[in-house]
Amino acid sequence: MRSLVLIGHGSHLNGESALAVYRYAELIRERGLYDEVIEGYWKEEPSLRQVLKTTASTDVTVIPLFISEGYFTEVVIPRELGLGHQGPVPPGGVARVIGGRTVRYTLPYGVHPSMTDVILARAREVLPDATAEDTALIVLGHGTTRNENSNKIVYHNAELLRQGGQFAEVHALFLDEDPKVGTWPEVVKAPRVVVVPFFASEGWHTLETIPEDMGLSGEVTVFPENPAGAQTVYYARPVGTHPRVADVILHLAEEASGAAGAGGDLERGHEHAWQVFLKQAQVGLRMGEVLIRPDSGVFEMRHALDEGLPGGDLKTLVTPEGVRDHIRFDDGGDHRPVHTLRNLPRGWRAVLSDHDLRRAVHYLYPAVVEETYAHTCHALRATPWPTTARRQTGIYARVQKATPEQVEHVAGDICKSCLRTRLWAGHKLPKTFLDGVPGGIPCAEACTLLVAEIREEVAGKRGQGAGH
Ligand code: SF4
Structure with a gap:
């Protein structure tokens, strides 16, 4: 079993930024060479800190979808993935074992000879x-x-x-x-x-x-x-x-795993998490802002506030990609870089097989099933703010100057709209959606949206619409 992860920059502001990554992921998925193709982003979800947890296999190849080598491919992505590597990536890539997975990290596609x-x-x-x-x-x-x-x-x-x-x-x-x-x-x-x-x-x-x-x-x-x-x-x-970039990506991936084509097993912790989730979905489950119910051999998912509305009054989605594309913007048309913010659009229902339900939930709330399950097993490690701040480089290094009061002020503002509970700030989450508390979702580490807002606060520019 093999997982391929494509990494893009993403954006806190621009919903179109991730489209090229989606397109390549779909082109490669269609070829059927990998058991799964997952997208991850610096400024959207699944974030670089979460994305490896969302892979189902122990054999993972990560390709940065960047046009050249530089700060992101040599510093930010390896650091956030926890690769323990900084600086130029050798032609054969970097391989590490992280949390039981063999992770190969390659050069960006733009430097490939083809x-x-x-x-x-x-x-x-x-x-x-x-x-x-x-x-x-x-x-x-x-x-x-x-x-x-x-x-x-x-x-x-x-x-x-x-x-x-x-x-x-x-x-x-x-x-x-x-x-x-x-x-x-x-x-x-x-x-x-x-x-x-x-x-x-x-x-x-x-x-x-x-x-x-x-x-x-x-x-x-x-x-x-x-x-x-x-x-x-x-x-x-x-x-x-250009569509041929999909071939370039596959070349890179195959070169990284060697001619024999390595392969791994199902990652057991990941699989347990999803089995627990599916068992709950089979009897009906409320998770964050959605309701998931079994319905004649398939599953129906919809916004909890649309409970009881006739299906004909809602837009019906039948693929995980349909769900992904529909929930990327809120009801006001604004981009949703953090999916657990309470601004899920209403007016839709998705009808999905159990396989597609997993993928749709991954798009809806990336890493939430894996992290919540890990939390219930006492295996989710929270990263306190000072550690997150110390890790920041480049324009974000400034957040190291934030006072605890500034961090709390901004987090209070941003996180109050989020379903997640800030374990990284010492908050407790005794019950989760897996225990029947719909909004019980852990936040193990400050997200990049919050880091960006804290940077604006330190610079005295918060609320002036400075770019993220
Ligand atoms: Fe949500 Fe705040 Fe955690 Fe970001 S840092 S995911 S806004 S709780």
């Missing part, structure tokens, strides 16, 4: 008849003076494509460092120019900053009076959204 083919595929999409006689290729990276690794891979791919000889010229240009993308009319001589953004997703940079810096007006823009003469620019979509 990304050169993805750049080429994107270039051919926008200009199928690009030639070595009249077409230049610009591989466009973000670049940052803080992380030289992020440009290394752009230069490397540009060099490989130059050697491939399919273009008259190949240039590596950047948004945030020299050589900057705005200088392109001075460096590119060919009359036709293909620009491929080496970016993970479509967003502010690909839709606004790059076109603005280059003077583009759409997919094809003609510049009649450039220094090199008339030039036409063909603007491709970012590499990170």
